[in-house]
Amino acid sequence: MNESGRPVRDYFRDLYLTIKTILIGMRITLKYCFAKTITLQYPDRPPALQKRYRGFHFFEIEKCIACDLCAKACPVDCIYIEKTGARKIDKASGVAKGGAMTRYAIDYSKCMFCALCVDPCPTECIHMGNIHDLSGYDRQSMIVEFTDLAKRGLQTPEPLWMQKERLPDWVDQTRRHWRDRAEPVRGEMVKALEEQPAGK
Numbered sequence: 001m002n003e004s005g006r007p008v009r010d011y012f013r014d015l016y017l018t019i020k021t022i023l024i025g026m027r028i029t030l031k032y033c034f035a036k037t038i039t040l041q042y043p044d045r046p047p048a049l050q051k052r053y054r055g056f057h058f059f060e061i062e063k064c065i066a067c068d069l070c071a072k073a074c075p076v077d078c079i080y081i082e083k084t085g086a087r088k089i090d091k092a093s094g095v096a097k098g099g100a101m102t103r104y105a106i107d108y109s110k111c112m113f114c115a116l117c118v119d120p121c122p123t124e125c126i127h128m129g130n131i132h133d134l135s136g137y138d139r140q141s142m143i144v145e146f147t148d149l150a151k152r153g154l155q156t157p158e159p160l161w162m163q164k165e166r167l168p169d170w171v172d173q174t175r176r177h178w179r180d181r182a183e184p185v186r187g188e189m190v191k192a193l194e195e196q197p198a199g200k
Contacts, residue, residue: 049130054114055130055132056157057156058181059104059156060127060185061147061155061189061192063095065089065123066099070121070126073116073117074116077110079107081101083101085098085099095185095188100192101147104145105147108142108143109139109143144157150193153179154179
C-alpha cells in the first residue's frame with residue numbers, strides 16, 4: 001500500500017493502461033500520416049458520400065399527414081407546416097387524403113442536419129437526402145418551400161449550380177435520378193396541395 005491507501009499494483013495498472021491507449025492512438029495517427037492521399041476531382045467527379053450521409057431532405061408530400069411530429073422533434077424549430085384540415089393515409093393507395101398542404105418549409109439557415117425529424121414520421125415521408133451543397137445569396141433563399149417544389153414535380157431542392165446548362169455527367173445523372181424518383185407520384189404531389197375527401 002502507498003500513502004494514499006491504493007495498492008501499488010493499481011498504480012502500475014493505470015500507468016500501463018495510459019501508455020497502451022497512447023500507443024493505440026499513435027498507431028492510428030501514423031497509419032493515416034503515411035497513407036497515400038486521394039484527391040477527388042470535384043466538381044468534375046461526384047463527392048464521396050457515405051451511405052448514412054445526411055444532406056438536404058427528400059420530402060414525399062403525397063404521403064404527409066401534417067401531424068407536426070417532425071416539427072416537434074426539431075431541436076431548432078426550423079420546420080414550418082400549414083394545412084387546411086386533417087389529413088390521413090388512404091390504406092388502399094398509401095396516399096394522404098383530407099385537407100390541403102398549404103405549406104411545408106425547412107429553414108436551412110437553422111437546420112443542423114441531425115435527422116431527428118426523420119425518425120418520428122409515421123408515414124416515412126421525410127428522408128435525409130444526398131445534396132451536399134445548397135448555397136444561396138440571402139437568408140430568404142435558404143428557406144426551402146417544399147409545397148412550391150411539389151408544384152414543379154420535385155421532392156428535393158436543386159442547387160443553383162445544378163441549374164446551369166453545361167454540367168458534368170454525374171450531375172446530370174443525379175438530377176435525372178431525382179426526377180425519375182418523383183415522376184410516378186407527380187400527380188399525387190399536386191393533389192396534396194388541394195382539398196381531397198378522406199378515404200375510409
